[in-house]
Amino acid sequence: MHAPSPTLADDLAELETIEDFLAYFGIPYERSVVQINRLHILQRFHDYLRSADEPPVYEQWHERLARAYDDYLNSDAITQGVFRVFKRARGISTVQLSDIGRAPR
Template sequence: MTQALSDFQKIVDAEEYFQFFQLPFDPQTVNVNRLHILKKFSQYVSEIDENYPNIEPQEKLDKYRDALLKSYELFLTSTGVEQKLFKVFNEKPKNVVLLSEIQSD
């Protein structure tokens, strides 16, 4: 199957990325970690685009494929909370006092 960068750029669903790159995946894992996988994948794609601006399209797609696999595998052993990819995981909740912040006299 010949892959085109233009076809890659039309993909919108996580499952479509796996199908495009012909990568096996567990639907349950993708369903639970969809946003995290896509966010990490997006970060890797940005790094690839920045670090390899002049590579051939097929080589770029190969790197994207590896990045998707790496993103997926990360969430086989980790969680979104552990990875802290989204702002919500990095903010301290307001109006909350942690037990570690309470001192006794």
């Protein structure tokens, strides 16, 4: 076991898996939910952190990770549609700003 790190960033740098993150933040989880949705949960967590106005501290990281996990607890990857492939499947696409106003090729 490592000695406690002086900062949250130091602690987080040591975490490698979604299970590590959930354990670090003390969030109980169902193994089957994590096994099926691990990348989706991490992406949603990242999206929640990116949308924050302030630099997250432990409490905000905890809340956002719990929220990301909860999104998949009673849902699935297709419904949540975090990744572009799922958005395209639902008919949602993005247009690059540089393409707006250009004549079609």
